[in-house]
Amino acid sequence: MFSSYSNLKKIILGDTRTLMGMTRFFFACLLLFTMLLSFSYAAITPISPLSIGQTLGSPNGVYELGFFSPNNTQYQYAGIWLKGVVPRVVVWVANREKPVTESTANLSISSNGTLLLFDGKHGVVWSIEETIASNGSRAELSDDGNLMVIDIFSRRTLWASFDHLGDTMLPNSTLIYNLNTGENQVLTSWKTYTDPSPGDFILQITPQVPSQVCTMRGSAPYWRSGPWAKTRFTGIPLMDATVTSPIRLQQDANGSVSFSYVDRNVKPPRITITSEGSLKIFQHNGTDWETDFEAPTSLCDFYGVCGPFGLCVMSASPKCKCFKGFVPKSIEEWKRGNWTDGCVRRTELDCEGNSTSNNANVFHPVANIKPPDFYEFASFSNVEECQQSCLHNCSCLAFAFINGIGCLVWNQELIDVVQFSEGGELLSIRLARSELGMGEKKLEIATLS
Secondary structure (H helix, E strand, O other): OHHHHHHHHHHHHHHHHHHHHHHHHHHHHHHHHHHHHOOEEOOEEOOEOEEOOOEEEOOOOOEEEEEEOOOOOOOEEEEEEEOOOOOOOEEEEOOOOOOEOOOOOEEEEOOOOOEEEEOHHHOEEEEOOOOOOOOOEEEEEOOOOOEEEEEOOOOOEEEEHHHOOOOEEOOOOEEEEOOOOOOEEOEEEEEEOOEEEEEEEEEEEOOOOOOOEEEEEOOEEEEEOOOEOOOOEOOOOOOOHHHHOOEEEEEOOOOOEEEEEOOOOOOOOEEEEOOOOOEEEEEEOOOOEEEEEEEOOOHHHOOOOOOOOEEEEOOOOOOEEEOOOEEEOOHHHHHOOOOOOOEEEOOOOOEEOOEEOOOOEEEEEEEEEEOOOOEEEEOOOOHHHHHHHHHOOOOOOEEEEEOOOEEEEEOOOOOOEEEOOOOOEEEEEEEEHHHOOOOHHHHHHHHHO
């Protein structure tokens, strides 16, 4: 009897242990399955697409690629963000104009290296535009935040998100204006704070010599930095050196130009054009993002607010005034505070053919100026040569000789001119001699000094 009881006890205890073991095994499998669902991939391959709930991490965990919803709706976007930063900072979006809605949506790569975003029964809603010839490829995310399609045999980069920027520029990404190919790589704002589709504002560099950074609203200029002078933007005299020092702006003889921002901080800075048209440079202080630079911030920052030959004075009220020798084009509009018509010359210049008499015109210097737009570079080595060149060219309306640039001249209306309380450049404007009431001897000093 006792033997039977003992055997029964062993059977019961054995079954219990077996059941407990099976339970542990079940929960271990469930945990493993859950982990696999949120697994951070090393790469996207033809047999391992990226699905909703999964992420593709960069090697050292700086960035990750995954699906997100900016306003917690059913609309999902494939994007890149800084890992471990709260709130989430999205720096690139693939399907800006076509969100996915199906839970089975995934980002995959074809056998020939084409990235494809599938939205279940809706099919492909986004893909890279380039045709890639490859016998085998994979998509990887770098610690720079660059999503790359790489040939698995040659390790050659076939496609990169840095060549298709959104609203944000990261260190080692580049804005480009190539006059030879017509390539113009820009930043394009989101439509709204929660809608990543392309908005109204574009940030670009110009092919002018030297180049400048410009925000466009549609086809109209909205803000500009002024020409680059090797280490600074002439239209932002108080921009801190810690902000300008990482800037790399390179321009060749043909005018093709590239702009990048190189900074190796653990939490990389970012340059963003917002849906409201603000250019912002952010830096992470270890706990939060700080705004190192923002434009526009004042009335004078907005492009051409005082119109042609109008001067926006930062420290005065009202903000706009006409240059010496000019008067408002419309007195009534000027009194209403509508300055966009600008100013007109009070006394016309006395030109003879394609030159002017030395006795007819003089140059009036104005200090602390943001150089006007539509400048032209002239290769003169000193201020005297620059001035004489402008004096003997009837169409030359102003000149400036700027450290880090050299000679700039203006042959058309002076637009988007700002006068700062400190800093800025010296702009010399051509006037009829009668505007200054100068005699011939004084004129000689004015035109040669």
